[in-house]
Every structure is written in structure tokens, then in C-alpha cells.
Amino acid sequence: MRMDGVGKVFAGGVTALSGMNLRVATGEFVSLLGPSGCGKSTALRLIAGLMQPTTGKVSWQGKHDSGDLGVVFQEPTLMPWATVEKNVWLPLRLRGESLPDARPRIAQALEMVGLGSFANAYPRELSGGMKMRVSIARALVTQPRLILMDEPFAALDEITRNKMNDDLLALRDRLGCTVIFVTHSVFESVYLSDRIVVMAPRPGRVAEELTVPAPRRDEEFRTSADYAAQCRAVSAALSRATGDA
Amino acid sequence: MTEALDTEETARLRRARAERIGRWLMPALTIVAALVIWDRIVVWNQIPHYILPGPGLVAQTLVKDWAILGPATWVTLKIAMMALSVAVIGGVGLAVIFSLSRWAEMSFYPFAVVLQVTPVVAIAPLIFIYVENRTVGLLLCAWIVAFFPILSNTSLGLRSVDRNLADLYHIYGASRWQRLIHLQLPSALPYFLGGLRIAGGLSLIGAVVAEYVAGTAGIGTGLAFRILEAGYRLNIPRMFAALALIAALGVLIFAVLSLISHLALRHWHESALKRES
Numbered sequence: 001m002r003m004d005g006v007g008k009v010f011a012g013g014v015t016a017l018s019g020m021n022l023r024v025a026t027g028e029f030v031s032l033l034g035p036s037g038c039g040k041s042t043a044l045r046l047i048a049g050l051m052q053p054t055t056g057k058v059s060w061q062g063k064h065d066s067g068d069l070g071v072v073f074q075e076p077t078l079m080p081w082a083t084v085e086k087n088v089w090l091p092l093r094l095r096g097e098s099l100p101d102a103r104p105r106i107a108q109a110l111e112m113v114g115l116g117s118f119a120n121a122y123p124r125e126l127s128g129g130m131k132m133r134v135s136i137a138r139a140l141v142t143q144p145r146l147i148l149m150d151e152p153f154a155a156l157d158e159i160t161r162n163k164m165n166d167d168l169l170a171l172r173d174r175l176g177c178t179v180i181f182v183t184h185s186v187f188e189s190v191y192l193s194d195r196i197v198v199m200a201p202r203p204g205r206v207a208e209e210l211t212v213p214a215p216r217r218d219e220e221f222r223t224s225a226d227y228a229a230q231c232r233a234v235s236a237a238l239s240r241a242t243g244d245a
Numbered sequence: 246m247t248e249a250l251d252t253e254e255t256a257r258l259r260r261a262r263a264e265r266i267g268r269w270l271m272p273a274l275t276i277v278a279a280l281v282i283w284d285r286i287v288v289w290n291q292i293p294h295y296i297l298p299g300p301g302l303v304a305q306t307l308v309k310d311w312a313i314l315g316p317a318t319w320v321t322l323k324i325a326m327m328a329l330s331v332a333v334i335g336g337v338g339l340a341v342i343f344s345l346s347r348w349a350e351m352s353f354y355p356f357a358v359v360l361q362v363t364p365v366v367a368i369a370p371l372i373f374i375y376v377e378n379r380t381v382g383l384l385l386c387a388w389i390v391a392f393f394p395i396l397s398n399t400s401l402g403l404r405s406v407d408r409n410l411a412d413l414y415h416i417y418g419a420s421r422w423q424r425l426i427h428l429q430l431p432s433a434l435p436y437f438l439g440g441l442r443i444a445g446g447l448s449l450i451g452a453v454v455a456e457y458v459a460g461t462a463g464i465g466t467g468l469a470f471r472i473l474e475a476g477y478r479l480n481i482p483r484m485f486a487a488l489a490l491i492a493a494l495g496v497l498i499f500a501v502l503s504l505i506s507h508l509a510l511r512h513w514h515e516s517a518l519k520r521e522s
Binding site: 048071073082095 | 407415
């Protein structure tokens, strides 16, 4: 996936994004990091095809169809009238697959996020973290090549978020998919990503790109001096990005 | 410590139980009290029954005239329910068409509003001039009153879809039809059911008003006609009995629609959920 000189101007004349170049290779975990208003969500919406860029273009290597993309929003975005199983069924259902046909894959996706026994629960019966897991299961059920995540854990408490981060990394290792992750948390981005794209606001643009070398991402890494140093470097990049705006 | 908590908990439970009983007992007591006061006023002031009958006489008339009033109730209920069904089909159908096509909405919504704001009593005489069949005329009148809340509520519901869910459907390449069936209609259900409860009461009002306007023509006459007829004959107790039946029908319709609404929403919608306190 690559973005070449992508810009987006909204109807009100606000430039949300200007001249954004981004290349994401298969299997990479890339974070878009920046303060609110830096166009990171706009970038994600452009990649998802929910908006068309005003300038430049978003292009894909190889063929690209709706099943290749999984999306997780900031809110769980579940249908309250449907059970967990039927919520996860949605992407398959829209492709015309019946529930009995899809059930093994739904069960597998729920198993992966640790909600195997909640297939028949309604979303309101679940906690915030569990709803988010359902949302992730729904994104995984089509076995997409690319998953887009828009601050998925921002509304969760820190304990749940750390757990979700670990689970997300484990899932990524298992599935080998590409992830583009939008966040405003330095710590989260360093912990999760291979590469961090620091963005600056007004107009939204890419300020810096940093790679995060890490041998193993686990509790040990989270408390290591190496991790702290990398967080500091990313924080510095972030304040440079916002400072010169 | 546990002791103290326990007494508090028992007090709470006792209050909860009192409230549960009170919810039924209080309205029942008020109704009984109102009936007794009504009865006493009639007896103490020696009001003749052709001016104001007591509740006892009304109840007697209800039983005595059941041969007339029973079928009349059935006729009115039937008209109201048929009108409600047509209003549901028409209201939901129009709302769906409006949501699929902005042009259709822009063109026809004004007509719906005009129909709604014109009092049915004013339209009804015209309807009975042009429509030969009396039942069809009654249905048409009741439908005009009942369909608008369903149309406007369902329209609102179809537009109140969660933005992110709509995006999700877009990303997964949902067709217009899939979006309507799987996303918009379920989102609109609580709104529709709210409209349905209003429309249920209105369909009864529409049926009664239409009957008044249609007047005394022929067979198969409903409760409103029986009230008119009893009025001409100064049979005041029967007027009251028929009135009581109309009120009972209204309550029945409301209760049934509320039950339907509860059953449809109990698993997921905030309005139907019990909160653990």
C-alpha cells in the first residue's frame, strides 16, 4: 500500500492533510502518531476508501477487494440488536455467506480474541474491553491482509489496554497481517510498532518516521531501559512536530 | 457491621415490595374512589338518569345492551385495526422509499404533511361523497390520521444509523439493499415502535370520528354510531356504556402495542432494559 502526495481539503476549506507520502510493506506494523487534528484519522479513512483524496492517490500492490481490509474504530461499533456471533458474521454475511457456513470461522475468530463462549451474548452484556475484542474478531473474520485500527484502545483503562496490546501482537504474529494503527499514545506506539509515523497538525502532514527495533515485545521490553529510551526519542520527535507547527 | 447492613437491606427490600404492590394498588384505589364519588353525587343530588346516570346503571346497561354494543365494539375495533395495518404498510413503505430516494422525499413529503395537518373531520365528508363503500371510507379516514406518526418516526429512525456502522457497511461493500435490511431497518425499529403506539390510539380516534361523519347509513355500525343513535333517543346510560367501551378499546390497543414493543426490544434497547440497582 502506498500513498503519494495525498492531500485532503474539506468542504469548509480546512486542509486536513497535505502531501502525505507513506509506504507500508506487507506484514509491517505501522503506527500513525500525533496530536488530535493532525489528520491521522483522515489518513486512515482515505486508506479505507471512505473518502477520496483531493490530491494525490492511494494505490495498492496486487489486487485489492473488500475482504482484504479489516477495520476497528475507536468505539466498538457493534450492532446492539445482534448477538456477538451475528456481529462477527457481518462481513461474511454481506458477501452472501450463510450463518451455518460461516460459523466455524466466526467461532475461530472469537476463539482468537478469547471470547469463544460469548457467541450468544448481546453487546450490552459485555464490558468495554470485551466489546472491543468482538470488534477485533469481526475485523479478523475475513482473514484480511491489512487491518486498520483507529485509536481502538483509547477508551479502555490502562490494565485492559496493556492486555489488549499483548493480545494484538500475538494475533499479528499468528496471522502475519499488516496493521496500520492510529494512536495518540507514545508508549502504545513504541510498544506495538515496527515503524512510527509522527504526524504534525495544521495542515496535517508527516513530520518524521522512526523505526523501532525490538527483539521481543513483552512485559520485559515494556519495563526495559531500551523501551524508555525509544519512548523518549519518539516523544522528542512528537514535540518537534507540534512545536514547529 | 453485617447486622447494620442487613437491616438496611431489609428496609430497601421492603420499600421495593411496597412500590411493586403500590404500582397496581394505587391506580385501582383511585378508580374505585372516583366511581364511588360519581355514584354518591348522583344519589345525593337525586340527578335523574337521563341527565347523569350513576356508574351502576352504566354497568347494568353495558350488560343489558351487550347484544347491540358487543357487535358495535367489534366493528370499531376491526376498522381501527385494519386502518392501523394499512398505516403500518403505508407509513413504513413510504419511509423506506423516502430514505432510498431523496427526490421521492422532496416530492411527496409535503403531501404527507398536508394530509396530517388537515383535520380528518374536515376531509371525511368529502371522502364519503366520493367513496361508495362505507367500510373503505372509514378505513381511509382512520388511515389518514394514523399513518403520519409511523411515517415520520420510521423516517427519523432510518436516518439515525450509527455513522461508524454505516462506514463499516461501506468498507465491506454492502449493497444499498443490504444496508437497508441489515442496518437501517433494525436501527429504525425502536422509533417505528414508538410511532406505532401513537398510531394505535390515533387509528381508533380516526375510526370513531369517521363514523360520526358517516352517520346513520345502514348496517355494520360501530360504537360511535351507537353513541349518536343513543343521543337522539336520550338514552344517556347507553351513551356512557358505549363511551366506556371506546375507552377500554383504546387502553387495550395501547397495552397490546406496548407489549409488542417490549418483546421486540427487550434484548437490546435501552428503553426495554431493567437496570440492576
